[in-house]
Each structure stands twice: as C-alpha cells, then as structure tokens.
Amino acid sequence: MYGWTGVILRVDLSSGAITREPTNMRDAKLFIGARGLAAKLLTDEISPRTDALSPGNKLIFAPGPLSGTFAPSMGRYDVVTKSPLTGAIAASNSGGTFGPELKFAGYDMLVIEGRAKHPSFLWINNEEVEIREAGELWGNMVPETTEMVRALTDEDARVACIGPAGEKLSLVANIMNDMHRAAGRSGVGAVMGSKNLKAIAVVGTRPIKVANPKAFEKFVKIARQKISENPVGGTGLRVYGTNVLVNILNQVGAFPTRNFKDGYFPSADKIGGESLTSNHLLRPKGCFACTISCGRVTKVVNPKYAGKGEGPEYETAWGFGADCGIDNLDAINKANYLCNELGLDTISIASTIACAMDMYTDEVISIEDTGGLEIRFGDAETMVELVRLTGLRKGFGNQLAEGSYRLAEKYGHPEYSMSVKKQEMPAYDPRGVQGIGLQYATSNRGGCHVRGYTISPEVLGTPFKMDQHATEGKADVVITFQNLGAALDSTGACLFTTFGIGADELAALLSAVTGVHYSPADFMKAGDRIWNLERQWNLKVGMTSADDSLPTRMLKDPIPTGPSRGKVNHLHEMLPEYYKLRGWDAEGIPTEEKLKELALA
Amino acid sequence: MMIRYFAMLRDATHRSEQMWDSPVSSLGELLIALCKSYGPEFHKWVVDEKGNLGGLSIILVNGTDYRHLGGLDAHLNENDVIAIFPPVAGG
Incomplete structure (x- = not known):
C-alpha cells in the first residue's frame, strides 16, 4: 500500500468497541483521501436526517495520501461530520502535525461513533488504542488539556482536543490541534463535545510508503522550487x-x-x-x-x-x-x-x-x-x-x-x-467582489472563502486578473476553484501551495506517492466528484436552491463608502450559469448524466 | 497625487505614503520614476523576471486595479490616490 495506509480505525464510544478495517481502495482512488474520502464514508453511513449532536452522527479525522510525506506544505487533515451549525456536511481543515501523526500511526481515517457514557479521551499509540476516562481534563482550556493529555500519555504525543466551548456544545466551537491550529468551521467542536470526547492523543512511528520514490523526489523538488520562487509563497506569506x-x-x-x-x-x-x-x-x-x-x-x-x-x-x-x-x-x-x-x-x-x-x-x-x-x-x-x-x-x-x-x-x-x-461569511465583501459572492452562495458548507478562493484572480491577480466588479466569466472560475480546492484538500495539501503550484504538480505528486496515475484532468474530475457528492448529500438533508443565496443586505444595500461605493452583489445574474456549467438542472440538482459521468450514479 | 505603499514596499521606501508633485503622464512613467528614486529594493517588487514593469505588483488607482484602466498607460491626475502592493496574498 502506497500513500494510503489501507487501514481505517473505528472507535465506538457507546460500546467501547475498537476495530480496524481495510480502506475501500475503489473509493480511495475516486475520492483521494481526507475531505473526499471521509465525505464518501460519512454519506454512505449516516442518514442525512441524523441529528448532528446525537450519537448517530460520526466524527471523522482524515489525513490525505500526501499528509506525512516530505512534499512541501502538505501535512493537513480534515474533520468531516454533519455540521450542527448548518445541517450540511462539514469538512474542517487544519494544519500542524496531528494529521501526519495519524498517518504515522497507520490510519487513513479515524472514525468516531456513538457517545461515551462519561467524559473520555482517546489514546492512539500505533496499533494500541485505548478509550480512557477524561477525569480532570474536562473543563480545561485547550493549552492545559494538551499538556495534561501529554502527561498522561506520551510527552511527544500530538493532541487534538476541544475547549470549554466544545464541551458546552457551542455551535461555533472548533477542534484545536497542536494547541494553536484549528479545524475551525461549522461547529465540529460541538460534535466532539456531544460524544463526550475531550481529546485524542496520537503517537505514530510507522513510515509512509511511496510507490515511486525517484519520481516523488523529483516532483517534490519541483514543487518546493516553484513555491519558493513565487513571491507570495516564497516571501510574502512568511514575512507578513x-x-x-x-x-x-x-x-x-x-x-x-x-x-x-x-x-x-x-x-x-x-x-x-x-x-x-x-x-x-x-x-x-x-x-x-x-x-x-x-x-x-x-x-x-x-x-x-x-x-x-x-x-x-x-x-x-x-x-x-x-x-x-x-x-x-x-x-x-x-x-x-x-x-x-x-x-x-x-x-x-x-x-x-x-x-x-x-x-x-x-x-x-x-x-x-x-x-x-x-x-x-x-x-x-x-x-x-x-x-x-x-x-x-x-x-x-x-x-x-x-x-x-x-x-x-x-x-x-x-x-x-x-x-x-x-x-x-468571512472577510471579503461580496458586493465589492462579485465571484466570491457566488462562491459563498454555492459553498457546500455555507459562508466560506477557502471552498473556492476566487479572490486570487478577482483581486490579487493570480494566476490571472479578472475585474472584481464584473459578473461575466465568474461562474466558470468559481467552479474551477471549487473543484481544485476539493481535490487539493483531499490530498492533504495546504491551499497556499497554489501560490506556486497547481493541478499539474499536485497530480504528479499524488501519482508518484500512490502509484495510481492521476492526470491533471483526473485530479480536477476527482474534485468535481467530491463537490457533487457533498452537494447531493446537502440536497438530501433538505437544502434547495433557495439556500444558494446571500444575506439580503448583500443583494439590496449598496456599499455606502470607499472604492466600491454603490455596489451590490448580482448573484442572480451568475447563479443560473453556475448551475448550467455544473451540469445541474435549473433547481441546482445534479442531472443523472452528470452523476454517471462522475461515477456517482 | 498621493502614493501609498504597503508590506515590503514600506521597507523599500521607509514610508507608508507620500505626496508626489512632479508631473507624470502615466502610471508607467510614475513607476519608472519610483524605481529610480528607491533603487533595487523597490525595483524587485514591481518588475517581474521578464522585465515587465508592474508585472508582479497589485497597483490601484483610486481603488481600481490599473489593469482595468488601460494598464501602464493609465493616465494619472493630481488628485489620484495610488496604492502599490508587492505580490502578497493570504486567505
């Protein structure tokens, strides 16, 4: 097994059962890993009607096939679950070292099920896995929890945990790892709190096998060079x-x-x-x-x-x-x-x-x-x-x-x-940048910029420049960025690698590490597939095209001052084209033809 | 006109803004004058590896990207506000 470990760890907190099962390799090839593969498992295993804070919801921690390798800036993981904030599928992405450590312990995914009777924490030391009582951990802040868990397990353990907000089921609670990194969005911390799970400590010492080491080394060097030579990836982000x-x-x-x-x-x-x-x-x-x-x-x-x-x-x-x-x-x-x-x-x-x-x-x-x-x-x-x-x-x-x-x-x-x-919504006013408004409206996890970061072309001019106030061409670019982001997230790569590399380099790295050939087109198609999988599930939850919208203020109230004074977002000029280019009907439902094309039918 | 500098360009110019009184007919002419005035530390952020002026930077004239105003030929007026950013991004 290359890139993927081939093993899923499943922990049922209700029964205390800890089991291992093989990763479904057909799914792994189609959905890559992390966000995509975890979304496939979640949507296969829970009903869309599941109460997000009930024992029936599942909480999945998933690194990608590139996580833990020395590919540059590719050590991320996703937390995938049903969101208690939105009701939609949540995939909350974080950096640090926790994701790679889970890979080193031997797992493509950690699936948490049920609800512990008492506050608990999970201790994963390679193949040895224990559910322990949280005892005095409960009630503590993230830094104290992290230190206490390390003292109880291993001083080098990588720890993901919730703070008081997650314990108290705040719908805006996150999961923190390595003390300072956050799987931030969609209230995933509340799901962890609802399971009475305070923390997860991981130590892993196993290597990640690479299918084609020489090719991988070559593509890593290329990626590193392209990122370091890019003024944004190489200088700007580090300095400021x-x-x-x-x-x-x-x-x-x-x-x-x-x-x-x-x-x-x-x-x-x-x-x-x-x-x-x-x-x-x-x-x-x-x-x-x-x-x-x-x-x-x-x-x-x-x-x-x-x-x-x-x-x-x-x-x-x-x-x-x-x-x-x-x-x-x-x-x-x-x-x-x-x-x-x-x-x-x-x-x-x-x-x-x-x-x-x-x-x-x-x-x-x-x-x-x-x-x-x-x-x-x-x-x-x-x-x-x-x-x-x-x-x-x-x-x-x-x-x-x-x-x-x-x-x-x-x-x-x-x-x-x-x-x-x-x-x-995050920090970009959709009245002043049209495409990001379409992205917010159609994002599968609600208000979010990283699902399709069109700010790059619309404001920053990378990799090309578009007029921020124009609506023409925005549907197409939103779809491209959404698909690229879905595929990229699923590898374990950081979004900021795109300030240097793109689908060509990511597909080459993924192919070299897994031994499965992904052309750039295959890679982008995987992103399209993941996007449509998430969309289908959200529709089953009960969402409709009416949910693909923006606050009325964005559509009706012009910006009163500054360089974008007088602007509103013209979502309804862009949305029909977006649906059409996605291969969806006028109500935003993927057509049978589209689902067949993506092997989702 | 007012010129505002950001990020690494503040290190290059040792200022965050300045009034510019010398007559310039276009944005390109202004950038050439600024490169001459502030030297290599300024030049490296506004001229790309192919020697294209403005190829790297985000340059706004009254809040509008210069590429939507005719590029380096964009005409400048005395009351314009020019904002110059080196190539930076985030998310």
Missing part, C-alpha cells in the same frame, strides 16, 4: 502572514465593516499585517513539512490585553477588527488567544458579536437582553469579554454560542446574520 490582506481588501473597497454595513474601514492599517509584524510578531511558524510559514507567533505586552499565542490570521483580524468597528490590534490578538484557548471558531464568533452589535445599535436587542452589557461597535473591551462569555456559555454568551443566525432569528430579525446556510 495572511493578515497582509487587510490593506489590500480595504483599498479595493471590499473589506466588510461593522457587520457588513460598509465595505471600507478608514483605520484598517492599524490592524493589518504590517502593524502586526511591527508590533506583535515574535516569529513566523510553519506546519508539518511547510516551506511557507504563514503562521504567526505573537505577543501582546499591553497589560489590558496581555498574552502570547498564535495568530491572528487575516480573517480573525478582520472579524474582531473592522467587522466589530475595532482598530485595536492588542484587543484583536487577545480575542484570538481566547478563541484558541476556549476552542471557538474566530470567524463565526467574531461575526456573531458583530451581529449583536448591529442589533443593539438598531435597538433590536436591548440591555435587558444582553445581561446588562452595552454592546456597541468599536468597544474593544466588551468584544473581548463577549468572546470569554461565549466560550463558557455564560450570560449573553449563552446566546452568542448558537451563532449569528440563531441569535438574530430569536429576536425575529434573521436578516442581521451575515451568513450563508447559517454559517458566517
């Missing part, structure tokens, strides 16, 4: 991190501000990557086998917000910054550290706080509703406090823990939630 985007998006007028009321934030420069590098950065940090090192190890010395940790990424600086009307980078860092400690998705909770600020401003909610807190745009202290309260489900934080859609709906105004399929 992802947060360098703040000024770019602001300067093109697509930087969502005050819960997407505006698309331009006059003091954006105070929260951008340049300011972070000057004032907070201790060092860049990379994940397993990474040659890019976009991670930020940072420190805040201001006593009010003092702390040390990793981040913020661009999305986080935007969310706790411009989206909350805040330009205090010390406070933004602090909120980020708290999220990592409590186990909260920074995008969703930041947007939920911005939603609450918006509702408070418009008197949809009052001080009686917020437990005595005045929640105003620009109030950094209150923002940080709300993060803490949410992670612990205390006070008004108990309402924020449900995410923005349920918060706004509770008060009769769901239109205040800047979400798609109930998942909060």
Whole structure:
C-alpha cells in the first residue's frame, strides 16, 4: 500500500468497541483521501436526517495520501461530520502535525461513533488504542488539556482536543490541534463535545510508503522550487502572514465593516499585517513539512490585553477588527488567544458579536437582553469579554454560542446574520467582489472563502486578473476553484501551495506517492466528484436552491463608502450559469448524466 | 497625487505614503520614476523576471486595479490616490 495506509480505525464510544478495517481502495482512488474520502464514508453511513449532536452522527479525522510525506506544505487533515451549525456536511481543515501523526500511526481515517457514557479521551499509540476516562481534563482550556493529555500519555504525543466551548456544545466551537491550529468551521467542536470526547492523543512511528520514490523526489523538488520562487509563497506569506490582506481588501473597497454595513474601514492599517509584524510578531511558524510559514507567533505586552499565542490570521483580524468597528490590534490578538484557548471558531464568533452589535445599535436587542452589557461597535473591551462569555456559555454568551443566525432569528430579525446556510461569511465583501459572492452562495458548507478562493484572480491577480466588479466569466472560475480546492484538500495539501503550484504538480505528486496515475484532468474530475457528492448529500438533508443565496443586505444595500461605493452583489445574474456549467438542472440538482459521468450514479 | 505603499514596499521606501508633485503622464512613467528614486529594493517588487514593469505588483488607482484602466498607460491626475502592493496574498 502506497500513500494510503489501507487501514481505517473505528472507535465506538457507546460500546467501547475498537476495530480496524481495510480502506475501500475503489473509493480511495475516486475520492483521494481526507475531505473526499471521509465525505464518501460519512454519506454512505449516516442518514442525512441524523441529528448532528446525537450519537448517530460520526466524527471523522482524515489525513490525505500526501499528509506525512516530505512534499512541501502538505501535512493537513480534515474533520468531516454533519455540521450542527448548518445541517450540511462539514469538512474542517487544519494544519500542524496531528494529521501526519495519524498517518504515522497507520490510519487513513479515524472514525468516531456513538457517545461515551462519561467524559473520555482517546489514546492512539500505533496499533494500541485505548478509550480512557477524561477525569480532570474536562473543563480545561485547550493549552492545559494538551499538556495534561501529554502527561498522561506520551510527552511527544500530538493532541487534538476541544475547549470549554466544545464541551458546552457551542455551535461555533472548533477542534484545536497542536494547541494553536484549528479545524475551525461549522461547529465540529460541538460534535466532539456531544460524544463526550475531550481529546485524542496520537503517537505514530510507522513510515509512509511511496510507490515511486525517484519520481516523488523529483516532483517534490519541483514543487518546493516553484513555491519558493513565487513571491507570495516564497516571501510574502512568511514575512507578513495572511493578515497582509487587510490593506489590500480595504483599498479595493471590499473589506466588510461593522457587520457588513460598509465595505471600507478608514483605520484598517492599524490592524493589518504590517502593524502586526511591527508590533506583535515574535516569529513566523510553519506546519508539518511547510516551506511557507504563514503562521504567526505573537505577543501582546499591553497589560489590558496581555498574552502570547498564535495568530491572528487575516480573517480573525478582520472579524474582531473592522467587522466589530475595532482598530485595536492588542484587543484583536487577545480575542484570538481566547478563541484558541476556549476552542471557538474566530470567524463565526467574531461575526456573531458583530451581529449583536448591529442589533443593539438598531435597538433590536436591548440591555435587558444582553445581561446588562452595552454592546456597541468599536468597544474593544466588551468584544473581548463577549468572546470569554461565549466560550463558557455564560450570560449573553449563552446566546452568542448558537451563532449569528440563531441569535438574530430569536429576536425575529434573521436578516442581521451575515451568513450563508447559517454559517458566517468571512472577510471579503461580496458586493465589492462579485465571484466570491457566488462562491459563498454555492459553498457546500455555507459562508466560506477557502471552498473556492476566487479572490486570487478577482483581486490579487493570480494566476490571472479578472475585474472584481464584473459578473461575466465568474461562474466558470468559481467552479474551477471549487473543484481544485476539493481535490487539493483531499490530498492533504495546504491551499497556499497554489501560490506556486497547481493541478499539474499536485497530480504528479499524488501519482508518484500512490502509484495510481492521476492526470491533471483526473485530479480536477476527482474534485468535481467530491463537490457533487457533498452537494447531493446537502440536497438530501433538505437544502434547495433557495439556500444558494446571500444575506439580503448583500443583494439590496449598496456599499455606502470607499472604492466600491454603490455596489451590490448580482448573484442572480451568475447563479443560473453556475448551475448550467455544473451540469445541474435549473433547481441546482445534479442531472443523472452528470452523476454517471462522475461515477456517482 | 498621493502614493501609498504597503508590506515590503514600506521597507523599500521607509514610508507608508507620500505626496508626489512632479508631473507624470502615466502610471508607467510614475513607476519608472519610483524605481529610480528607491533603487533595487523597490525595483524587485514591481518588475517581474521578464522585465515587465508592474508585472508582479497589485497597483490601484483610486481603488481600481490599473489593469482595468488601460494598464501602464493609465493616465494619472493630481488628485489620484495610488496604492502599490508587492505580490502578497493570504486567505
């Protein structure tokens, strides 16, 4: 067996049964691994009607065939489950070292089933697997949990765990690994909490076999060189991190501000990557086998917000910054550290706080509703406090823990939630960048940028430049980026490798490591297949074309200031073409012909 | 006109913005003048390996990418705001 380990580890927390079974190699070839292969298993094994927080849901940890190899920046894994936030399929991707370690332990996937009677943790030491009682671990923050689990197992164990937010079933809870890396989106931490599973510790010492070592070495060298020679992959991300985007998006007028009321934030420069590098950065940090090192190890010395940790990424600086009307980078860092400690998705909770600020401003909610807190745009202290309260489900934080859609709906105004399929949109205003609006609307996991990062051509001009305000040609490019992302995620590669390489190089690496020939066209077709598999399942959950939409504010309220002033998103000019090019009918349902073409019928 | 610099271009120019008073007829002419003024550290981020001026950078004129304004021939006015980014990205 090459690339894949050929083994799935299944742990039933209800019965305590621990079993191993062979990986279905037909599925592995068609769906690659990680996001794709785990989606196939999940959709084969659970009913779309399953309650996401019930024992019937399954929680899958899946590295890809390239995870754990020395291919550059390809050590990622996915957490796949039914999302309690959206009801759709969740595939939440993370870096660090946890995914490769799972491969070294010998597993293509770890499938968690059922629900433990008592809080538990899982200890995987190669073939030795134990379910242990969590005891005093329960209730602890992520860093303390990680240290305690290592003390109980092995000091070199790689640990993925939930914080208090996951324990308390917050729908915006994440799963943290290696203390600072997050499988962030779609509330996957709540699923882990619902299973009474606090942590997973892994030690693996087995090699990953490569089918064609000489070819693999050659393609690794090519990939490394292309990434290092690319000014973005080789220099920009290491020097400034992802947060360098703040000024770019602001300067093109697509930087969502005050819960997407505006698309331009006059003091954006105070929260951008340049300011972070000057004032907070201790060092860049990379994940397993990474040659890019976009991670930020940072420190805040201001006593009010003092702390040390990793981040913020661009999305986080935007969310706790411009989206909350805040330009205090010390406070933004602090909120980020708290999220990592409590186990909260920074995008969703930041947007939920911005939603609450918006509702408070418009008197949809009052001080009686917020437990005595005045929640105003620009109030950094209150923002940080709300993060803490949410992670612990205390006070008004108990309402924020449900995410923005349920918060706004509770008060009769769901239109205040800047979400798609109930998942909060990230840091690109779809009124100022048309294609990303189509991507948000059609994303299989709701509001999300990495499902199809059209910001590359629409704003950054890589690998080609498109007019950000045009709708022509956007359906085609959204589909290409969605398919590429689905295939890439499924290999274990980091999305940032695309700032250097593409389908040609990824297909060559995948072929060399697995011994299964993937042409670039095969690779892209696998992405198309994975996308359609996820789509079909979401339709079975009950979603329809009506869910392929954007908040009314994006479609009706023009951006009031800045370079994109007067713009709205023209989703309905793009969506019919998108369906047609996807091979779907007018209602967004994949045709039989399309499903046959993708071996999904 | 106002020129704003970002990321590595702040290291190259030792400033985040400047007023530009000398007359230039086009964006290309401005970039040539800036390369001359700030030297190799500036030049390497705005000229690609094939020698194409602007080939690497993200350059905005009043918030619009220069490639949608006629490219390097884009005419500049005294009240324009030019934002120049080296090749950076994120996500």
